[in-house]
Amino acid sequence: MAELVADIRSLVLRGELVPNQRLIEHDLAEQFGVSRAAVREALGRLEAEGLVERVHNRGARVRAIPFEEAVEIAEVRRALEGLCAGKAAELVSEEEIEELRAIGQGMLDAVAGADVAGYSALNRDLHRRIHEISRQRTARSIIDRMRGQSVRHQYRLAMKPGRPTVSVGEHLAIVDAICRRDPGAAERAMRAHLDSVIAAMHEVDEAAREGALETAAR
Incomplete structure:
Protein backbone atom coordinates (compact mmCIF):
# COMPACT_ATOMS: atom_id res chain seq x y z
CA MET A 1 0.00 0.00 0.00
CA ARG A 63 -6.83 19.07 -4.82
CA ALA A 64 -6.16 22.60 -6.08
CA ILE A 65 -4.29 24.58 -3.42
CA PRO A 66 -5.29 28.26 -3.13
CA PHE A 67 -2.53 30.85 -3.23
CA GLU A 68 -2.85 31.85 0.43
CA GLU A 69 -2.38 28.24 1.53
CA ALA A 70 0.60 27.83 -0.82
CA VAL A 71 2.27 30.79 0.91
CA GLU A 72 1.62 29.24 4.32
CA ILE A 73 3.20 26.00 3.09
CA ALA A 74 6.28 27.91 1.90
CA GLU A 75 6.56 29.59 5.30
CA VAL A 76 6.51 26.23 7.06
CA ARG A 77 9.05 24.89 4.57
CA ARG A 78 11.31 27.84 5.41
CA ALA A 79 11.54 26.67 9.01
CA LEU A 80 11.95 22.97 8.21
CA GLU A 81 14.36 23.42 5.32
CA GLY A 82 16.44 25.83 7.38
CA LEU A 83 16.70 23.10 10.02
CA CYS A 84 17.74 20.55 7.38
CA ALA A 85 20.39 22.85 5.91
CA GLY A 86 21.91 23.48 9.35
CA LYS A 87 21.97 19.78 10.19
CA ALA A 88 23.42 18.93 6.77
CA ALA A 89 26.30 21.33 7.44
CA GLU A 90 27.04 19.43 10.65
CA LEU A 91 26.94 15.97 9.06
CA VAL A 92 28.11 16.39 5.45
CA SER A 93 30.92 14.09 4.28
CA GLU A 94 33.68 14.87 1.80
CA GLU A 95 31.98 12.78 -0.87
CA GLU A 96 28.70 14.60 -0.26
CA ILE A 97 30.49 17.96 -0.47
CA GLU A 98 31.73 17.00 -3.94
CA GLU A 99 28.22 15.93 -4.93
CA LEU A 100 26.61 19.18 -3.74
CA ARG A 101 29.22 21.28 -5.53
CA ALA A 102 28.63 19.28 -8.72
CA ILE A 103 24.88 19.92 -8.51
CA GLY A 104 25.57 23.62 -7.95
CA GLN A 105 27.79 23.74 -11.03
CA GLY A 106 25.11 21.94 -13.01
CA MET A 107 22.61 24.60 -11.97
CA LEU A 108 24.98 27.33 -13.16
CA ASP A 109 25.39 25.55 -16.50
CA ALA A 110 21.61 25.16 -16.85
CA VAL A 111 21.09 28.88 -16.27
CA ALA A 112 23.81 29.73 -18.79
CA GLY A 113 22.13 27.46 -21.33
CA ALA A 114 18.60 28.74 -20.58
CA ASP A 115 17.61 25.16 -19.68
CA VAL A 116 14.63 25.85 -17.40
CA ALA A 117 13.53 22.21 -17.18
CA GLY A 118 17.07 21.05 -16.39
CA TYR A 119 17.46 23.76 -13.78
CA SER A 120 14.19 22.80 -12.10
CA ALA A 121 15.25 19.15 -11.95
CA LEU A 122 18.61 20.05 -10.40
CA ASN A 123 16.82 22.36 -7.96
CA ARG A 124 14.74 19.42 -6.76
CA ASP A 125 17.83 17.19 -6.60
CA LEU A 126 19.71 19.71 -4.46
CA HIS A 127 16.94 20.12 -1.92
CA ARG A 128 16.40 16.35 -1.80
CA ARG A 129 20.09 15.67 -1.14
CA ILE A 130 20.23 18.33 1.57
CA HIS A 131 17.26 16.65 3.26
CA GLU A 132 18.94 13.24 3.00
CA ILE A 133 22.29 14.50 4.27
CA SER A 134 20.58 16.17 7.23
CA ARG A 135 19.22 12.77 8.42
CA GLN A 136 16.03 14.62 9.43
CA ARG A 137 13.54 11.97 8.35
CA THR A 138 10.49 13.56 9.98
CA ALA A 139 11.19 16.97 8.47
CA ARG A 140 11.82 15.40 5.08
CA SER A 141 8.53 13.51 5.17
CA ILE A 142 6.58 16.67 6.00
CA ILE A 143 8.39 18.71 3.33
CA ASP A 144 7.66 16.07 0.67
CA ARG A 145 3.94 16.14 1.48
CA MET A 146 3.80 19.93 1.41
CA ARG A 147 5.73 20.10 -1.85
CA GLY A 148 3.11 17.90 -3.46
CA GLN A 149 0.33 20.20 -2.29
CA SER A 150 1.88 23.30 -3.87
CA VAL A 151 3.24 21.76 -7.09
CA ARG A 152 1.11 24.02 -9.33
CA HIS A 153 2.49 27.16 -7.67
CA GLN A 154 6.03 25.78 -7.91
CA TYR A 155 5.58 25.26 -11.65
CA ARG A 156 4.32 28.81 -12.14
CA LEU A 157 7.28 30.12 -10.17
CA ALA A 158 9.75 28.07 -12.23
CA MET A 159 8.33 29.65 -15.40
CA LYS A 160 8.75 33.21 -14.06
CA PRO A 161 11.14 35.03 -16.42
CA GLY A 162 14.55 35.52 -14.82
CA ARG A 163 13.74 33.45 -11.74
CA PRO A 164 16.52 30.84 -12.26
CA THR A 165 19.09 33.63 -12.58
CA VAL A 166 18.02 34.95 -9.18
CA SER A 167 17.67 31.64 -7.39
CA VAL A 168 20.92 30.07 -8.60
CA GLY A 169 22.94 32.48 -6.47
CA GLU A 170 20.75 31.67 -3.47
CA HIS A 171 21.30 27.94 -3.97
CA LEU A 172 25.05 28.37 -4.38
CA ALA A 173 25.14 30.28 -1.07
CA ILE A 174 23.40 27.34 0.60
CA VAL A 175 25.84 24.86 -0.95
CA ASP A 176 28.84 26.97 0.06
CA ALA A 177 27.72 27.22 3.69
CA ILE A 178 27.04 23.48 3.95
CA CYS A 179 30.36 22.62 2.32
CA ARG A 180 32.15 24.95 4.75
CA ARG A 181 30.34 23.04 7.53
CA ASP A 182 28.84 26.27 8.91
CA PRO A 183 25.39 25.32 10.30
CA GLY A 184 24.35 28.87 11.16
CA ALA A 185 25.24 30.23 7.73
CA ALA A 186 23.56 27.27 6.02
CA GLU A 187 20.32 27.79 7.92
CA ARG A 188 20.34 31.54 7.21
CA ALA A 189 21.04 30.97 3.51
CA MET A 190 18.18 28.48 3.22
CA ARG A 191 15.76 30.78 5.03
CA ALA A 192 16.81 33.69 2.80
CA HIS A 193 16.16 31.51 -0.24
CA LEU A 194 12.65 30.63 0.94
CA ASP A 195 11.99 34.31 1.72
CA SER A 196 12.91 35.01 -1.90
CA VAL A 197 10.60 32.21 -3.06
CA ILE A 198 7.68 33.67 -1.09
CA ALA A 199 8.31 37.16 -2.50
CA ALA A 200 8.44 35.75 -6.04
CA MET A 201 5.20 33.82 -5.45
CA HIS A 202 3.47 37.10 -4.57
CA GLU A 203 4.86 38.70 -7.74
CA VAL A 204 3.63 35.83 -9.92
CA ASP A 205 0.20 35.86 -8.30
CA GLU A 206 -0.12 39.63 -8.69
CA ALA A 207 0.86 39.40 -12.36
CA ALA A 208 -1.73 36.65 -12.89
CA ARG A 209 -4.43 38.75 -11.23
CA GLU A 210 -3.57 41.79 -13.36
CA GLY A 211 -3.62 39.64 -16.49
CA ALA A 212 -7.03 38.26 -15.58
CA LEU A 213 -8.38 41.78 -15.02
CA GLU A 214 -7.03 42.96 -18.38
CA THR A 215 -8.60 39.98 -20.13
CA ALA A 216 -11.96 40.61 -18.44
CA ALA A 217 -11.87 44.28 -19.44
CA ARG A 218 -11.48 43.54 -23.16
Missing part, protein backbone atom coordinates in the same frame (compact mmCIF):
# COMPACT_ATOMS: atom_id res chain seq x y z
CA ALA A 2 2.78 2.44 0.87
CA GLU A 3 4.31 1.89 -2.57
CA LEU A 4 0.99 2.60 -4.32
CA VAL A 5 0.52 5.79 -2.30
CA ALA A 6 4.05 6.87 -3.21
CA ASP A 7 3.47 6.10 -6.91
CA ILE A 8 0.29 8.19 -7.12
CA ARG A 9 1.91 10.97 -5.10
CA SER A 10 4.80 10.96 -7.56
CA LEU A 11 2.40 11.51 -10.48
CA VAL A 12 1.15 14.64 -8.73
CA LEU A 13 4.67 15.87 -7.94
CA ARG A 14 5.74 15.41 -11.57
CA GLY A 15 2.67 17.26 -12.82
CA GLU A 16 1.27 14.22 -14.63
CA LEU A 17 -1.84 14.54 -12.49
CA VAL A 18 -2.87 18.21 -12.38
CA PRO A 19 -5.05 20.19 -9.94
CA ASN A 20 -8.79 19.45 -10.27
CA GLN A 21 -8.11 16.37 -12.44
CA ARG A 22 -10.49 13.51 -11.69
CA LEU A 23 -8.87 10.37 -10.30
CA ILE A 24 -10.61 7.36 -11.84
CA GLU A 25 -10.18 4.31 -9.62
CA HIS A 26 -10.52 1.87 -12.54
CA ASP A 27 -7.85 3.66 -14.59
CA LEU A 28 -5.40 3.86 -11.70
CA ALA A 29 -6.02 0.21 -10.82
CA GLU A 30 -5.14 -0.82 -14.38
CA GLN A 31 -2.13 1.49 -14.53
CA PHE A 32 -0.57 0.06 -11.37
CA GLY A 33 -1.92 -3.50 -11.61
CA VAL A 34 -3.82 -3.39 -8.32
CA SER A 35 -7.42 -3.67 -7.18
CA ARG A 36 -9.86 -0.75 -7.09
CA ALA A 37 -10.12 -1.28 -3.34
CA ALA A 38 -6.36 -0.71 -3.02
CA VAL A 39 -6.62 2.46 -5.11
CA ARG A 40 -9.53 3.67 -2.98
CA GLU A 41 -7.50 3.17 0.19
CA ALA A 42 -4.46 4.91 -1.34
CA LEU A 43 -6.59 7.90 -2.35
CA GLY A 44 -7.93 8.03 1.19
CA ARG A 45 -4.40 8.32 2.54
CA LEU A 46 -3.56 11.03 0.01
CA GLU A 47 -6.73 12.85 1.01
CA ALA A 48 -5.41 12.89 4.58
CA GLU A 49 -2.18 14.44 3.23
CA GLY A 50 -4.14 17.18 1.48
CA LEU A 51 -3.22 16.08 -2.06
CA VAL A 52 -6.62 14.63 -2.95
CA GLU A 53 -10.18 15.71 -2.24
CA ARG A 54 -13.43 13.84 -2.63
CA VAL A 55 -16.38 15.60 -4.27
CA HIS A 56 -19.90 14.41 -3.48
CA ASN A 57 -21.25 12.23 -6.31
CA ARG A 58 -18.17 12.96 -8.45
CA GLY A 59 -15.42 10.90 -6.83
CA ALA A 60 -11.87 11.97 -6.10
CA ARG A 61 -9.73 14.61 -7.78
CA VAL A 62 -6.35 16.25 -7.30
